Amino acid sequence: MICWLPLKSALREVRLISQEIWSDVLGYVRKNITEVEYHTWFAPVKNLGVQDGSLVLGVRNSFAQEWFRKNYLKLLEDALRSLGAQDPQVSFQVLPAAQDALLLPSDPPPPPSVPAPRAPAPTFTENRKVLNPKYTFENFVVGPNNNLAHAAALAVAESPGKAYNPLFIYGDVGLGKTHLMHAVGHYMLERFPGKRVEYVSTESFTNDLINAIRDDKMTQFRNRYRSVDLLLVDDIQFLAGKERTQEEFFHTFNALYENHKQIILSSDRPPKDIQTLEGRLRSRFEWGLITDIQSPEYETRVAILKMNAEHNRIDIPQEVLELIARQVTSNIRELEGALMRVVAFSSLNNVPFSRAVAAKALSNVFAPQEVKVEMMDVLRQVAAQFNMPPDVIRGSGRVREVVQARQVAQYLIRELTDHSLPEIGQFFGRDHSTVMHAISKVSEQMGKDSELTSTVDLLRRRMKGQDDEDSDA
Numbered sequence: 001m002i003c004w005l006p007l008k009s010a011l012r013e014v015r016l017i018s019q020e021i022w023s024d025v026l027g028y029v030r031k032n033i034t035e036v037e038y039h040t041w042f043a044p045v046k047n048l049g050v051q052d053g054s055l056v057l058g059v060r061n062s063f064a065q066e067w068f069r070k071n072y073l074k075l076l077e078d079a080l081r082s083l084g085a086q087d088p089q090v091s092f093q094v095l096p097a098a099q100d101a102l103l104l105p106s107d108p109p110p111p112p113s114v115p116a117p118r119a120p121a122p123t124f125t126e127n128r129k130v131l132n133p134k135y136t137f138e139n140f141v142v143g144p145n146n147n148l149a150h151a152a153a154l155a156v157a158e159s160p161g162k163a164y165n166p167l168f169i170y171g172d173v174g175l176g177k178t179h180l181m182h183a184v185g186h187y188m189l190e191r192f193p194g195k196r197v198e199y200v201s202t203e204s205f206t207n208d209l210i211n212a213i214r215d216d217k218m219t220q221f222r223n224r225y226r227s228v229d230l231l232l233v234d235d236i237q238f239l240a241g242k243e244r245t246q247e248e249f250f251h252t253f254n255a256l257y258e259n260h261k262q263i264i265l266s267s268d269r270p271p272k273d274i275q276t277l278e279g280r281l282r283s284r285f286e287w288g289l290i291t292d293i294q295s296p297e298y299e300t301r302v303a304i305l306k307m308n309a310e311h312n313r314i315d316i317p318q319e320v321l322e323l324i325a326r327q328v329t330s331n332i333r334e335l336e337g338a339l340m341r342v343v344a345f346s347s348l349n350n351v352p353f354s355r356a357v358a359a360k361a362l363s364n365v366f367a368p369q370e371v372k373v374e375m376m377d378v379l380r381q382v383a384a385q386f387n388m389p390p391d392v393i394r395g396s397g398r399v400r401e402v403v404q405a406r407q408v409a410q411y412l413i414r415e416l417t418d419h420s421l422p423e424i425g426q427f428f429g430r431d432h433s434t435v436m437h438a439i440s441k442v443s444e445q446m447g448k449d450s451e452l453t454s455t456v457d458l459l460r461r462r463m464k465g466q467d468d469e470d471s472d473a
């Protein structure tokens, strides 16, 4: 019988396992089965996210569900293990849209010889226009690394065709160039819904041109690109060496410019460094404003992670975000990927967020980092374990459970950090003799109370990132 998990709640957690993790799982799977098997079985699978530590995959029908359980469960578990899941769990769910699929559980498997057809190459009528809804000004964190580009984009959005034309934004990969371009597009469409905004990568522009020449549709091509109010062209450095595309782009540029239509270009380098770019194009690119985006500094990285976590409704402690921000320094796309990796890791292993968990989740991808335990880490973990808010533990309450949690926290802080007794005392608003008393009290109780001993052990392992040995986690 098919077990229908509440799809809505599964979908709510979709964000918890990023596409990046799912792509890694697929990458692993692909290396271990034939291409035909891969296309037949894995290409149609939907990643529904993580629920209660289990990766939920949507399959087309009950037959596929059975087939996966029998044939691919172990492979998927191995894939997750290779990504750091200690006790990987995978479940399969039949997608409602395929509920009435014709295959019955007793049907033979579909012939494995036909790989899924590749999607046809997009034509110039359908391959863009879609702005990423996430790439708005509201979702853009402004820092010293990007404030000029941001201000210029905002000025252009407010007075298109007038402020700076063209606006040329350059910077390394994954630093927000595309985001800013789309933000201008959204802004303009919100204020003037009738305006035409086109976003296109240079590669798509080139392909459109090739298709238009091949299909004898140059007039449509020109009408399309020359009738827009805002043209956003990404990765313009790829014009280098493409003479015919440069020629066509030159005319597109002129037509728009003369009609006071706004053009925004992005590139990984300034116009002067784009080799084999015709002089007349280069000089046009320099007519407006050239602005760059640099790698974000630490505070901006933390702010970006915080915003991302809030958007995805992930409740993750600040110190974990700080650890990620220290680990990933140059590229915001990677920074976002790292956050999702940590979220997926803790959800797959069913362990609460901590700096140690985050360091472990990232250790496969980034150089491992020595995690220094902080007092706040210990307090949070103790609070989670004793099921009470950190502030209560630090407060003045004298209820027995609270006092015990407080003493355990002080005991572990003394053991796992370099802080002195007065410093620990200060953290708890008490003096050093209280901390000394707490430490000897916990040591003494541990001799008699095995439950307390195993709780302290468990917390100690978590702090040190050794929770894989922890069977109760």
Ligand SMILES: Nc1ncnc2c1ncn2[C@@H]1O[C@H](COP(=O)(O)OP(=O)(O)OP(=O)(O)O)[C@@H](O)[C@H]1O
Pocket (backbone or CB within 6 Å): 134, 135, 139, 140, 141, 142, 146, 171, 172, 173, 174, 175, 176, 177, 178, 179, 180, 268, 304, 332, 333, 336
């Ligand atoms: N300042 C920022 N605030 C919030 N998110 C940002 C910021 N800058 C970049 N991002 C996010 O980082 C990711 C990468 O950004 P984007 O795709 O715009 O980079 P890019 O510079 O265009 O990279 P590429 O050169 O590879 O195309 C996106 O998810 C984007 O939303």
